[in-house]
Amino acid sequence: MLCATSRLLAATALPAQPRGRGPAPRCRRRELHFPGHPELPLCDFLTGQLVRPSVPAGRRAILRRGRMPPAVGRGLAGSELRPRRGCCGPQAARALGPDVATEAAARSLKRPAPGSRRFEAAARWALLALVTLLSFATRFHRLDEPPHICWDETHFGKMGSYYINRTFFFDVHPPLGKMLIGLAGYLSGYDGTFLFQKPGDKYEHHNYMGMRGFCAFLGSLLVPFAYLTVLELSRSLPAALLSAALLTFDTGCLTLSQYILLDPILMFFIMAAMLSMVKYNSCADRPFSAPWWFWLSLTGVNLAGALGVKFVGLFVILQVGWNTVSDLWHLFGDLSLSLVTVGKHLTARILCLIVLPLALYTATYAVHFMVLNKSGPGDGFFSSAFQARLSGNNLHNASVPEHLAYGSVITVKNLRMAIGYLHSHRHLYPEGVGARQQQVTTYLHKDYNNLWIIKKHNTNSDPLDPSFPVEFVRHGDIIRLEHKETSRNLHSHYHEAPLTRKHYQVTGYGINGTGDSNDFWRIEVVNRKFGNRIKVLRSRIRFIHLVTGCVLGSSGKVLPKWGWEQLEVTCTPYLKETLNSIWNVEDHINPKLPNISLDVLQPSFPEILLESHMVMIRGNNGLKPKDNEFTSKPWHWPINYQGLRFSGINDTDFRVYLLGNPVVWWLNLLSIALYLLSGSIIAVAVQRGAHLPAEVEGLSQVLLRGGGQLLLGWTLHYFPFFLMGRILYFHHYFPAMLFSSMLTGVLWDTLLRLCAWSLSSSSLARGVHVVGILSLLLGTAYSFYLFHPLAYGMVGPLAQDPRSPMAGLRWLESWDF
């Protein structure tokens, strides 16, 4: 009977007949001992498969000396039935052993009772509905409060508005997340007119609920996703329920999903990718069937989504990649498959997990560049050719004097991506860094300090004087570049450059344009003959220092604080042809010359794509923490050391504080330690060849396989942050936290089952499991009740005050609410 139910469970999970690589469920052997027992439909829905019918004492003896609650057997039979691709090779061969015949016989003997199957499915769906409902209820409760901008909403809301206004901007994250926010705003009737200037600004009549609702919707879906993933991994309803409860009742997840942020979108895609990967794993026994293709391609789609929102999506790609590689490795080792079949498998994965995501990812950029066709705040980050695409930019259908003449005011842009304009300002190089003269840097933003005047090297007269004729600058001329704002000349000399010690320093020198012979540069056009005029935008020019013979270039290195983190400009004595030392003239103002409309070469799409990635990487590297500033350290995160203030400081403000529910988080932390301990004990036992009872073996498989997947996810989403040099925030931990909560669910359910198994009395065993799960559920729910003001907002005195809603709950001194 027991085995019948267990097979039932399997049947619901695996509607089709498993193929040869299927496992050898030991339970079936038991089945043969007592066939034909009646099914008992069970209706305790919380305990799921735990409920067990009373088994005659005699039979318990057969069932491994009656020590295990058979219900456990039922629960894990499913897990055993899970295709055991994890251990092909020798194990697969073992599994393929003599069991196959008995298995087939057993299978053909028995038909699952339809009533029980229906009940199983019903319980599962009912629970799913409940969990989803609860999740939506918590996420949408008081979603409209506070009616002002909270924290990073100021960025992402603004960027959403840019999409609606079609204004070009620059951000360090890929565009998909902000596009979706913009789309949600557009559909819900937000017109993009709100400025999103700084946190705390009131929304007033603007419709912000569409965008918040969209994020909250995706955030709510995390809980059912976690439920389904854990259900698939552990085949146990209580484990799934526990994981879902941990996420529902976590104040941090709740807070993070209630605002216009990228994180709910990112977490949605990560969890969706994880779920579809797990689903597809369980389809592995029916390769190339419709569900198999569906889940595989869905995984690819979600990977593209995750990467398209933030680069953190790379970690889930690594996880899926690892899963796929080990999957392929086992398929390859399966000698019953021909090489052609393996090749087909490989091609399918390349198509769905590499080609498809890449295509989608590129498509998001295509949409991004198509939608944003107006000039905006992000222009200066990109090359002149790129800017010419944007309507409203002064380079779009540019109308400037075509040839460079003496007296022209120009900006000079480096041709390498993401270097910027030649720039100078009134600050000197500090003591000990070459000569103490005015700094010359490159700068990405458009600024008055980027303007230079071209002058003749030998006269200081104003060439714009109407009495002089216009004189064009020609290839090979000796010129002087005077900085417009400070009237200093571009200068170089035999001092070493601040960062690249082998190069010479470049400074601003002289007073009102009077300097010395070190201010003279020869202007050369690359690949042109001497004497030609120099064209704006088109000509690729080099500046060669007359005295030292070096070439003006930018090393692309970021100067320290004294240089305002702009990029270093040097004069390199090595005359190599690199883009670093090639410049073009971008803006050109000369009232004496007629403006001529120019069409700049339109860059191709791959060029734009590459360029925007270069700019993003540079932007990400630029986000360095400064000394003496509080920064969140990765080791703070899992212990919930310090939260993030979303809104409000003083006691009269409406305060929202992003902090994980400490009960949930510390339970997660404990669970990881426990998992490592129990996992290694089991692994050593297996390696020692200990003969485990079937139940324990089933449970340990759940722990090692399912739990292992989740632990890998946690590791991949957490530890890389230790290596990152950029500034980090608490909310970076949340993807890892999702995995760790799921792991907690799997671990506690398994441990309680093991506990129950080791007890002799069946009712006690059942009681232990039910009480354990229930107390965990209620405990998290109660702690949520305690800490919910953090997420839903609180007004009133700070927590030190006994009248505060949070009085007595400030368990760590570092929490400031």
Next chain:
Amino acid sequence: MKRIFFLDGSGPPFGHMLLALGGYLGGFDGNFLWNRIGAEYSSNVPVWSLRLLPALAGALSVPMAYQILWELRFSHCAAMGAALLMLIENALITQSRLMLLESVLIFFNLLAVLSYLKFSNCQKHRPFSPSWWFWLVLTGVACSCAVGIKYMGVFTYLLVLGVAAVHAWHLIGDQTLSNVCVLCHLLARAVALLVIPVIMYLLFFYVHLVLLCRSGPHDQIMSSAFQASLEGGLARITQGQPLEVAYGSQVTLRNVFGKPVPCWLHSHQNTYPMIYENGRGSSHQQQVTCYPFKDVNNWWIVKDPGRHQLVVNDPPRPVRHGDVVQLVHGMTTRFLNTHDVAAPLSPHSQEVSCYVDYNISMPAQNLWRLEIVNRESSTDVWKTILSEVRFVHVNTSAILKLSGAHLPDWGFWQLEVVGEKLSPGYHESMVWNVEEHRYGKSQEQKEREVELHSPTQMDLSRNLSFMARFSELQWRMLTVRSDDSEHKYSSTPLDWVTLDTNIAYWLHPTTSAQIHLLGNIVIWASASLATVVYTLLLFWYLLRRRRNICDLPEDSWLRWVLAGALCAGGWAVNYLPFFMMEKTLFLYHYLPALTFQILLLPVVLQHVSDHLCRSQLQRSLFRALVVAWYSCAWHVSNTLCPLTYGDKSLSPSELRALRWKDSWDILIRKH
């Protein structure tokens, strides 16, 4: 050497101690300044004995290469090849002839690998025999020595640990052994490979701290408590000053964070400018800064807000955690104050000033609550040097903090001090400690300025245990950041494989004899090639084995894998981490990786000749090729010899002929 405390970011002290030992035995008295490359050694420097140890280590590496290959169960021929290759590698020769630590590091790396191999070969037939124990313990000792010389040694240690873990895992799976036996094996390994290295490592530091008991140039980086435990320097000042800070005490307050530079709370007559450059206004009160030099303006007096005296009562009333105090600047007798005015450079924080009453409805807010941060370890009383304290402003709950920004010229480029209001979390830049301290006796301003009074109390140096000093020293070593300035000869890891760079070590003052760190390019290229071939072959075999096609017999397959794990793995762990490092890198960082790569070369060659050459003809052809290749390598080594030993003066044309790659920087005198 002169027992002066110093701090080196590159590695733990063992290597320097070894060099010093060599010098000590040679009778070196330490009176030579190592400040300029190329300076002539004076007669009192026993150059020979200082250089003896690295040279010895470099020389011993050659027979060890032979031993390793032999223990890996490869033929005498292959082992001989490995040793000969090590012998003619110019870069290794150069590095071991000078007073540098790389060759010693390589020696211990190889020793660790060799002794582990010996140990695992003993494992099969004679576990727990004396030689088994000897090699096991030697592995641990060699590992800890390698780590003790340079932190790079950690990579090899991890590799050996990894291989040992895999072997131990197989041991656990070996069901012929009893549980007790397995447990004994595991325990023995844990003791030898984990416990012994840790103890050895601590021992190095113990000796280091015992030897270096005088203060030196790197004192400033360490905390006051650490400095006080060194002879001379701060200890001379602090010795005998009163321990407990009382009302009326005169103190200097040092910021614990010490970045960007260690500094003391400071004030002077000058005031903040009315209007800053960016148009914001200030309170125009007296500046409070952090000043990195000792100065009479660093003295502050702790005052009880309820009393008007600035002297210490008899008996002194100690200040305790949570007390409210005022801080009076010693020279100007103004009160430390903060208010809701934006600080000059950090507009989010409050300005800190010494209060000047302009009578413009800006009241004095000069009460500070004292919080002793480390009050669990010390008692509630505020103690000199030991206590780390925060000053919390009573009115605004802002915390006195060093922002790290340099003030412009009106603030004499001193560091900005602010009241941090936004994030009251813990950060070291908010924490201060008392460094110099005396009880104030004089009420009159003039007398106080000349006051110098030091009652004798306790000696602090014994208060810091070895473990506390060790952990602080270790932490500072790991976090001290050398400036990432680019050096003329610095290079990137990618340049190393192809030998696109070199380092000029020395140039004769008059002739053009010179020493360069320059490898034997034939060996470098073929070693890299061998790595690639090994990886491809391994991958190919793995795939074939997966389909149950075994090209190699089982034992030679295992030998092939183990040799790869140690040699190719050794190369990878010693090379790849450099891609993630941000510090300045030089060519010599690659040498440990190169050594392992050279060991791999004969492994691959023998494999090719044994398993891939099918006929006898092919085999002899292959052997002839190998001989030709080796003589080629020898020729190259011979040609580069003048640059390795620096014993011959070469003409410019000869030098130019040696410059085979454009990127090699060979110094040619212009005459």
